[in-house]
Amino acid sequence: MKRPKLYLLLLSMSFVLSGCWDKVELEERGYVVVLGIDKSDKDHMVDVTFQIENPQVGSSSLSMSQTEPPSDILTITATDILAAKELANSIVSREIDLSQLLTIIIGEEFAKSDYFHNVIASSVRDPEIRRKSIMIVSKEKAMKFINNNHSRMETRPHKYYSFMSDRWKDTGFVPVSDLNRYFQRTSGALFLAIYATSERDERYRESPDNYEAGQVPQKEGDPVQMIGSAVLKEGKMIDVLTGEETRSSLLLREKSLAHHYIDSFEDPKKAGHRITARLIKEDRTDVKINVEKSTPEVHVTVPLKVQVLSIPSLTDYASDERNQELLKREIRKNLEDNISSLITKTQEEYGAEPFVWYEAARREFWTMPEFLQYDWQSKYRDADVHVDFKITIESFGSQLKPQKIEGKKE
Template sequence: MKQKYTILILTMIISALLTGCWDKVEINNRGFVIGLGIDKLKDDEKKKESNEIRVSFKIPNVALLGTKQTPTKESSFYWEAEGETFDTVINEIEAKSPFDLELSHNKVIILGKEILQDKKLLKQILDGIDRNRYFSRKLYLLASDEDASDIIGIKPNEQPLVGVYYGNILNSAVSNGTVIDGSLNKIMQEMQENKSIVFPLTTKTYNNKRIEIIGGVAVKDFELKEELNEPECRFLNMITQDNYNLIDIHVDYKSVPVSYKITSTKSEMKVTEKNNNLMLDLYIDTEGDITQHELGVKGLVANDKGIKDVEKLSEDKIKENVNHLISKLQKNSLDLINVKSTLYKYNQPLYKKVDEDFDQYFKNMKVNVHVESKIRRIGIIR
């Protein structure tokens, strides 16, 4: 019996020692996709009639990280291919490239302008992205006002990999509210709940040597409805989430321009019914600092009256901008401020009443914006 146990133990030890990574791939042979673009093909661009999209991306030259000499000093390699679906394009590239593509590190997917104008194709692409088991739910979906391949192909001066560049920009900008959150998780959740979403809008600048976020595009039921500029996106963030370093409010006080830098915001909304219409009361609280007015003007905001006056002017300007934004959204029944989900959570009877004809209720909704601003610091005066 002891001999049998000895043989069994030896067999287990030998088996463990002989075990290896059967699917091991050297890092130099892996293609880590960091940024990816998807464009709709024009008829004269198609190699096959069935092809619908072009996928483009860059992968870093990981061989540069080693100590051995490399055949090329290029920091990244550009690849593109076309096909009927995203999956078929990836398979096409893998069949032709010397790399095993790795999608789990991807940070951003850029959708070309033509895709957002094709409802059916947009639905198919979002479905394919959502179902892909390799993509992180935290990757960002962006819209482009030009072909996505043009953006993927550039080399920003600060960072040659577009995906890494976007990741560095978006991680901080989304958290402080200066850019719309276009993460895959948030996009898909809002599409399910409100049927309305906003993609951050990106473009090339500085002679195609830099990229930046210039606002957002609003989509409802997979149809492009409205474009929002950068300030409108910031005010949208002010309504929908708590932020910091959100925006500067510039007001004229006694013919002197004064800058009120908002350092934090809080918002709350209440939705009720009045005269068979929805009534939205939106409460926004801001805190911030006076960061500039005009050299040589003494005592302008160095007293309680000056501070109160600037606070009131800032409140009025915030209220004006928020009302303008909500009015713009109401014209296209774009519930980007989460009125319907607020009703669902806190007022089920009213939600059930307006659910079937919510778009019309939203268009006719009465809006009262209440803003309270507090100036905490006025800067160092010497």
């Protein structure tokens, strides 16, 4: 008799546990792929911009979507992101969904306000907000940035940011910044966020990475530039680093996602010429910190391999060892000068470091209360920092010896 009762119980449970009463069709949802946050004219209010992707554009349903825009953009003024989401549901025909959100744009004015951290911190209470969402600070208002960002190559906005994130790791012009890293470092160190703009303030510099967003001399192409980083201290933006300073910051970190990038250096044999090379960091940066003294000592060793790609002066570096030593000294001097300037700025102006050295300092203590009592950031201001670059020239990137014109005077 027990077995029939068991079967009857299982059968009755199937009616309770199964069903599709709470299902929502894909076309009934409006997936937000880009979210913008700006400071509002009203106190303790924010302007939240939603970029909702049209799933039919870029799909196989071309006949249905050829007259439709790739996304819909609207801005709501509310107390926070979640309140704005509810208000947006009174306007948009589809149910607003943040589960696919991977890009958050923060207007610079709002990032410099005291209210910024409160809004960002409270948003993660919603399970739809992912901590791996990319954080970008825009020079102009986030609403303007989102409306101006129309890529010629990518119709669907989420694809644009997905492909750009791969380029960031290749170039090192910007840091890899997301909500998770922000919450990890906002109390213990400076946090570097991606800096971008659709506005132009074009300048020309010899170094190809010594630009901020908007300064890169550009004639055509997409309107948005992403280079450099916004510096945030204790949940508030305080400054902007150039692409060159951002690269230096990433080099000094023990672990970095940007393992190689291309840069140019002064030709030590021909004034006015520059040599283009690829810098490769295959091994971790070695960071040793002595906290026993009243003033901490920091010793950093950065291993770099150099692949020389272009020598416009046609100087023979490949077969002349003396010229190679000159080139190594020039590269080391250039890197050390940039690093020294950056460290001085972080100590004197910021009073904190963006190199994640606090993790190395924390390992010198047995317990977390001891480390917190030591107060690493205040000690860093007077720290004695030594940086050494171990440079190895791996190749000269030449399959054929450059041809010189006979009889031409140089």
